[in-house]
Amino acid sequence: MPSAARARGVNDLELIFIDQDPSRREMIERANGRTTVPQIFIGGQHVGAATTWPPWTGPANCRQCWHDSGYGALSPSHFTPTTEPSIAEENSNPVFQIQRMYLKDLSLEIPHAPHIFLEQAQPTVEVAIDNGHEKLADGIYEVTITVTVTTRIDEERVVFLVEGKQAGIFEIRNIPEDQMDVVLNIVCPNTVYPYLRANIADVIQRSGFPPIHLAEINFEVLYQQRLAAASSRMVPPTRTAPPS
Numbered sequence: 695m696p697s698a699a700r701a702r703g704v705n706d707l708e709l710i711f712i713d714q715d716p717s718r719r720e721m722i723e724r725a726n727g728r729t730t731v732p733q734i735f736i737g738g739q740h741v742g743a744a745t746t747w748p749p750w751t752g753p754a755n756c757r758q759c760w761h762d763s764g765y766g767a768l769s770p771s772h773f774t775p776t777t778e779p780s781i782a783e784e785n786s787n788p789v790f791q792i793q794r795m796y797l798k799d800l801s802l803e804i805p806h807a808p809h810i811f812l813e814q815a816q817p818t819v820e821v822a823i824d825n826g827h828e829k830l831a832d833g834i835y836e837v838t839i840t841v842t843v844t845t846r847i848d849e850e851r852v853v854f855l856v857e858g859k860q861a862g863i864f865e866i867r868n869i870p871e872d873q874m875d876v877v878l879n880i881v882c883p884n885t886v887y888p889y890l891r892a893n894i895a896d897v898i899q900r901s902g903f904p905p906i907h908l909a910e911i912n913f914e915v916l917y918q919q920r921l922a923a924a925s926s927r928m929v930p931p932t933r934t935a936p937p938s
Contacts, residue, residue, distance in 0.1 A: 837882035860890035
């Protein structure tokens, strides 16, 4: 502790051992509710514990020792504020935060109700899913996942059709450009998808049918498949020369 204090420009120290002087326990209890030791006071102001001190905001030349008030403290002849990260350093740190998660769209169709509820045949289930993203502002992105669930008795009769779109708004800054696609197409969809699964199961159950719990989706595989498909479209077809 003394060496940490001196490293911050505090040379005049008074160490108080509360186990040897129980009357000083009140000082610890008044340290913003903290009851552990060590606690650090400078010029009557509690500035932290151990080596984690916030920047000093008091007088540059603090000579009044809190010991004069009967509580004991550090009494520096001068204090050098701790060095905080510069604005440039703070602005360069990667940022990934969820700003909002919301259900953007939801629709349900039961075209053959109420007679469809009398059917005993087991319907087939078809699921289609898509995801996308849009830049809303500097460092702010909306990521959406759309799923369509269609159940059929046969080609002619649809039991129900549910379409839902779940969205999330993310703050994403200072991510390398070559990693942004991964964040927007894998990391963010993995965050949004569980909300969509829950909403789809809930609306199906509320419509009078057993809930359908969508399977887990590997968005990394979907992303790689899209890259492969896009790459194949860019490769010109091979032309065979006509026989001479």
